[in-house]
Amino acid sequence: MEQSLSYSSQLKQQIIVSDIKSKCCAAAELSAFLLMNGESNFRLKDKNLIRRINGLASKTRSLGIEKRVYFYRNKKNSTFYGVEVYHGNSAVYNEEQSKFCCSNSFLRGCFLYSGYIASPDKPARAEIAFKNSLAAEICKKQLYQCGIPYNVTKRNDREIVYIKSTNGISDFLAHIGAVGAMLEFENRNIIKKGNSDANRMMNCDNANLDKSVAAAARQTALLSAFIKTATFETLPEQLKEIAILRVENESLSLKELGMLLVPVLSKSGVAHRLKKLEEMAGHANINQ
Numbered sequence: 001m002e003q004s005l006s007y008s009s010q011l012k013q014q015i016i017v018s019d020i021k022s023k024c025c026a027a028a029e030l031s032a033f034l035l036m037n038g039e040s041n042f043r044l045k046d047k048n049l050i051r052r053i054n055g056l057a058s059k060t061r062s063l064g065i066e067k068r069v070y071f072y073r074n075k076k077n078s079t080f081y082g083v084e085v086y087h088g089n090s091a092v093y094n095e096e097q098s099k100f101c102c103s104n105s106f107l108r109g110c111f112l113y114s115g116y117i118a119s120p121d122k123p124a125r126a127e128i129a130f131k132n133s134l135a136a137e138i139c140k141k142q143l144y145q146c147g148i149p150y151n152v153t154k155r156n157d158r159e160i161v162y163i164k165s166t167n168g169i170s171d172f173l174a175h176i177g178a179v180g181a182m183l184e185f186e187n188r189n190i191i192k193k194g195n196s197d198a199n200r201m202m203n204c205d206n207a208n209l210d211k212s213v214a215a216a217a218r219q220t221a222l223l224s225a226f227i228k229t230a231t232f233e234t235l236p237e238q239l240k241e242i243a244i245l246r247v248e249n250e251s252l253s254l255k256e257l258g259m260l261l262v263p264v265l266s267k268s269g270v271a272h273r274l275k276k277l278e279e280m281a282g283h284a285n286i287n288q
Contacts, residue, residue: 007119015178016052026059028102032109035135043082050081057085103142108176110139120188126169127162146175219274220250226281242273
C-alpha cells in the first residue's frame with residue numbers, strides 16, 4: 001500500500017515541479033545538489049527529484065555540463081533512479097559572482113536535497129542538514145543577507161541549520177521561489193492560530209463561569225444569614241430587594257438578577273449593590 005506523503009514531502013514536490021527560469025539560476029541550484037551529494041552520481045528513490053536534477057543539467061548544457069540518466073534495482077528489489085552529471089568546474093558555485101536570484105536558487109537546491117519543514121500543526125521548524133561545510137557556510141550567509149534568523153546545531157556528523165519562527169519560514173519559502181507553498185503554509189498557520197484563540201477564549205469563559213458560580217454560592221450563604229438579623233431590617237428597600245432575589249435565585253447571573261428588578265438594573269448596578277451588602281454583612285459579623 002502506498003504511504004501518504006508527509007507535509008514536508010508534499011511541499012518539496014510542489015517546489016520540484018516549479019519552472020527552471022534561467023541558466024545562471026539552474027547552475028547555482030545544480031551546484032548545491034552536487035555539493036550536498038558529495039559526488040556527481042545521484043542515486044535516489046525520488047524519481048521527481050532525479051527529473052529535477054536532470055532538468056537543471058539540460059538547462060546548463062551550453063556551460064559544458066553533460067549527464068546520463070539511468071535506473072536500477074538492488075538485491076532487495078528496490079528501484080532507484082539515477083543521474084550522473086559530468087561538469088568539470090562548470091557547476092562550481094561562485095558566491096562572489098552570483099546574482100541574488102542565484103543565491104536563492106542555491107538555497108532551494110540545498111533544501112530539496114536534505115531539508116525539512118514541520119507541519120503547521122506542530123511547533124514551527126524548518127531545517128537543512130549539511131555534510132558539506134562549504135554548502136552550510138553559503139546557506140548561512142544567504143539567510144543572513146535575507147534577514148532570516150536561524151540557529152545552528154549538530155546532529156550525528158551533520159551540521160543542522162534551522163529556522164524556528166513562522167515568519168522566518170514564510171520568508172525562506174518566498175526566497176527559494178516557493179510562493180504557492182508559502183501561501184499554503186501561512187493559511188494553515190492562520191487556521192491553527194484561530195483554533196488556538198477559540199480554545200483560549202472558551203477556557204477563559206469556563207474559568208469566568210466557575211468564578212461566577214462560586215461567587216453566587218458565597219453571596220447566597222452570607223445573605224441568607226444576614227437577612228435574619230435586625231440590621232437587615234434597617235436597610236433601604238433597594239438593598240433588601242436584591243438580597244432576597246440573590247438568595248432565592250442562586251443560579252441566576254448578575255444580568256439576569258437585574259432583569260427581575262423594576263426598573264431593570266444593569267449588571268454593574270447589581271454587582272455594586274451585592275458588594276455593598278457583603279460589606280455590611282461583614283461589619284455585622286455574619287458567619288457563613
